[in-house]
Amino acid sequence: MQLLTLPSTPALATSIRATAQVFEDPVSRALLAHLRQIAPSDASVLIIGETGTGKELVARHVHQLSHRHKQPFVAVNCGAFAESLVEAELFGHEKGAFTGALAAKAGWFEEADGGTLFLDEIGDLPLAIQVKLLRVLQEQEVVRLGSRKSTPINVRVLAATNVNLEQAIEAGHFREDLYYRLNVVSLELHPLRERPGDILPLARHFLHTYRQRLQHGPTTLSPCAEEALTQHLWQGNIRELENVMHHSLLLCRNQTITVQDLRLSSSRVRRHEAPTPSHTQSQDGALDLLQRAFRKLFEEEPGALHETVEDTLLRAAYEFCHHNQVHTAKLLGLSRNVTRTRLIKLGALSVNTRRSDTTTSSPYLQQSL
Known part of the structure; x- marks a missing residue:
């Protein structure tokens, strides 16, 4: 189980804004503009994207741009807890509600009261819990396990998934009514390989972050290393890029990170389609090859x-x-x-x-x- 409650702090807000501003690809800039439009409302948001695309970062950014930014942000991974404990963890429980319940405990909805609750991997919730979650969203109140008393809540729910929920509905694994309740606003995060303009800005951002964290001296990326980063497929998306930059900084022996320091898999290189032969394209192809050679020889x-x-x-x-x-x-x-x-x-x-x-x-x- 993963539970993270974050009260708003100036340092946290600045950090989230700084990370979001790293995005430079036109696709990402359009997404950020869309976020600024939907953030002030209390509408539920469904964030869709592959693992590691930054769904939680987007959720945090929405929270920081909303009128709830001074209230808690609670992040929960729905696929990281035992099925038998889901209800108690989400909605809370009273003392003696089940074996081991030695004291009353508030659930995640109550912890997030006044703020934002982020439910990551929402598609992993059991169907029985989906029914109760739908009722909570509709009635804006929770009933703790072992209690008959309802507790009013004021929570904005942001949900995220890396699976196709429409297909899950057809397969009988996800409730259609809950899907529409969560999907008032839908945000689709493109994988990093489809946002090439974000790769180097993110790489430099992570390099700067880990330099400070590790108290490392000034370090830059070599031209060949930058090219290798842009040509990599990044199947693990932003999370993989962050890992690579952290690892390469540890391996770097001088002030410049080389291709060897990155240790990228050669099987995950972007493949380009062969261009239609023409004089101009031949020149462009030759120039491209020469540019690569120049970087290596330099x-x-x-x-x-x-x-x-x-x-x-x-x-x-x-x-x-x-x-x-x-x-x-x-x-x-x-x-x-x-x-x-x-x-x-x-x-x-x-x-x-x-x-x-x-x-x-x-x-x-x-x-x-």
């Missing part, structure tokens, strides 16, 4: 950048032309003598190799060259 061998790029280009062209010197020279716009000299210097061609090309040319060049 970290490893900044002084040898020009020479390394030229050598790599020559080797790639020679391989593409199936070791045909004439076609390699034409492809690069060089004379054959210059091409031959550079290939010998690279060790790709022997000094004693005959000048007449006997190897098969690239099938891509047979008509154009």
Whole structure:
């Protein structure tokens, strides 16, 4: 069971606002604008999104923007407690209501009175409890287990789920009437992989946070590390990104976090569709490849950048032309003598190799060259 009651404090409010302001992707900025519209009301809100997308952060932000911000914020994970104790934990119990009930205890609704109750993973609630929750939402009162006296409450309920509740309704696992009671306003949080503009701002935010927490010196992300972060799929969303930044800061040996420090899985890299061939797209593709190469070389061998790029280009062209010197020279716009000299210097061609090309040319060049 997870229960967190947070009375409003200036430091907490500032922290939540600062985290929310980190979002820079247009999708996230639109969501924040929507939050500012719905927060002042007392309407129930259903927050939908994958695990780790920041559903609780959104709930806290709604609370801080509402007129209830000086009252408690109570966060409950509905999937983290035993089914036999759900009713007592939610609605409270009297002394002797069941074995082990040695004293009367207020439930979460009473703890959140005047403020906001956040029910995370609402889809995990048992059907029997869903019926009682619906009545509490309708009547705005609770009856403790073992009591016949109702207690009025004034609570705004925010619920969150990572499952499709409409499918759960069809399967008979969730009540339709409760769904509509909770879903007065619906907020859908897109996964981090669909909000690429948030990745680096969040990474820098977590880096700053853990630097302060660990009393670590000034630390930045290398260009290659930034690229690796933006290309990662982030199946664990914001929670995974936070974990990676915390871990990489612990591993970092100097003031710059590298790709090696991130230790990202190579199987979770964003895949790009091949573009339709065109002159402009070919240039853009070449520029993209060169930018990646520049970042890598800047970290490893900044002084040898020009020479390394030229050598790599020559080797790639020679391989593409199936070791045909004439076609390699034409492809690069060089004379054959210059091409031959550079290939010998690279060790790709022997000094004693005959000048007449006997190897098969690239099938891509047979008509154009």
